[in-house]
Amino acid sequence: MTRQKSFKQTVRDRMEKTGESYTAARAQLLPESEPAPDSAAAPGTGAATIRDRVRGHKVAEATGRDYEGWFALLDAWGATSRTHTEIAAWLVDEQGVPGWWAQTVTVAYEQERGLRVPGQKKDGFAVSASKTVDVPVERLFAAFADPDLRARWLPVEAAERTAKPGKRFTADLPEDTRVAVTFQAKGEAKSSVGVEHTRVASAERAAEWKADWRTWLSDLKKVAEDQPA
Numbered sequence: 001m002t003r004q005k006s007f008k009q010t011v012r013d014r015m016e017k018t019g020e021s022y023t024a025a026r027a028q029l030l031p032e033s034e035p036a037p038d039s040a041a042a043p044g045t046g047a048a049t050i051r052d053r054v055r056g057h058k059v060a061e062a063t064g065r066d067y068e069g070w071f072a073l074l075d076a077w078g079a080t081s082r083t084h085t086e087i088a089a090w091l092v093d094e095q096g097v098p099g100w101w102a103q104t105v106t107v108a109y110e111q112e113r114g115l116r117v118p119g120q121k122k123d124g125f126a127v128s129a130s131k132t133v134d135v136p137v138e139r140l141f142a143a144f145a146d147p148d149l150r151a152r153w154l155p156v157e158a159a160e161r162t163a164k165p166g167k168r169f170t171a172d173l174p175e176d177t178r179v180a181v182t183f184q185a186k187g188e189a190k191s192s193v194g195v196e197h198t199r200v201a202s203a204e205r206a207a208e209w210k211a212d213w214r215t216w217l218s219d220l221k222k223v224a225e226d227q228p229a
Helices: 003-018 022-032 056-063 067-077 084-095 099-112 137-145 147-151 203-226
Strands: 124-133 159-164 168-173 177-185 191-200
Touching (some): 137 203, 191 203
Antiparallel strands (some): 177 191
């Protein structure tokens, strides 16, 4: 089995134990494998910087320099006055850093120099949550996609953007934020849902949304499991 296949199986094993979505489980396991440059949680939601998640010796092995080496080079180049895209492109084009690692170094540099805080993406902050529910995946999907069912557990307006039955649901939420929801069948009468809420304006607001989603998904579980088969 290749390294990539082995890692995917490890992710799936964690999903079975925790009920997390693939994305959430993968993010928890990445410090032992590959970096996820933009996936650190916002403060108050398990905050971690890229340097916490991806150790310097891993960066050095992959790129030839550790964080301090890259930061010094970026400072000399004047990276504090550059955009995220410009920094990452310079690392790739001028320094030969592989794209994934260029993103990792760029985000770490922005965090270190106060240009970005943990959990911050290009379009704001993001939080995630997941829940395993003892219903078929079709019923779990309906709890999001059916406006009447959704209103029973979600106390905010959600304007549907896309819906792929049993797979994915996206919607616009208040405060110009957006949610992407993925579903996974875990058997004939069990399924899991993973929520990623993006475009949040601040770390503080992200922490509040995170707490809300924990409550809402618990309410969702009750509503979905109370529905007749």
